[in-house]
Amino acid sequence: AQRVTQPEKLLSVFKGAPVELKCNYSYSGSPELFWYVQYSRQRLQLLLRHISRESIKGFTADLNKGETSFHLKKPFAQEEDSAMYYCALSTVYNQGGKLIFGQGTELSVKP
Amino acid sequence: NAGVMQNPRHLVRRRGQEARLRCSPVKGHSHVYWYRQLPEEGLKFMVYLQKENIIDESGMPKERFSAEFPKEGPSILRIQQVVRGDSAAYFCASSPEWGNNSPLHFGNGTRLTVT
Numbered sequence: 001a002q003r004v005t006q007p008e009k010l011l012s013v014f015k016g017a018p019v020e021l022k023c024n025y026s027y028s029g030s031p032e033l034f035w036y037v038q039y040s041r042q043r044l045q046l047l048l049r050h051i052s053r054e055s056i057k058g059f060t061a062d063l064n065k066g067e068t069s070f071h072l073k074k075p076f077a078q079e080e081d082s083a084m085y086y087c088a089l090s091t092v093y094n095q096g097g098k099l100i101f102g103q104g105t106e107l108s109v110k111p
Numbered sequence: 112n113a114g115v116m117q118n119p120r121h122l123v124r125r126r127g128q129e130a131r132l133r134c135s136p137v138k139g140h141s142h143v144y145w146y147r148q149l150p151e152e153g154l155k156f157m158v159y160l161q162k163e164n165i166i167d168e169s170g171m172p173k174e175r176f177s178a179e180f181p182k183e184g185p186s187i188l189r190i191q192q193v194v195r196g197d198s199a200a201y202f203c204a205s206s207p208e209w210g211n212n213s214p215l216h217f218g219n220g221t222r223l224t225v226t
Binding site for chain 1 (some may be wrong): 114115142144146151152153154155156159167202204206214215216217218219
């Protein structure tokens, strides 16, 4: 079955500490993976996607097909990074709108 | 550009009533997606529509749920004879075109409570 798992419901770190939000997927084909973020009182929005190999707001994510993971990392967390983060998988070729979402991880960055 | 607009933000219905959720996509976007989020869960895909066409409804429950995206006006997600299990947040998203280069633009969601 196609599935996305985010094992941590809540991740709490201090400002300046490294952050890693875990995401594992289950899919036998060639996946397209995304991270979406929802800041307090804002809409869900795209943070980054693996095909772009980009760094957004200091965050990066590398697709590891061997471990079927797409963990989100940032070397130094900031308070403004506090938000809900959702990992998402697209299994329909070139169709980024039909996504399988993980349960989400709430990141809390303390001063 | 106001982004994706969903209304109402909150909707309360008694069991057996009908719920109609509206979504106006970003101006110029012709692709609309509906997702449902149950408490403590991630978003689950329901349906994908283009103007006047349902492209993929594989995530829609077989009964009581329907969706449309008419040539003029917003997309509507309709739930007939609501039950308590329909209580959830319903999110609409739009994109300008088909493909992974078109990220989804999400609305703020409609929170449906069935009493």
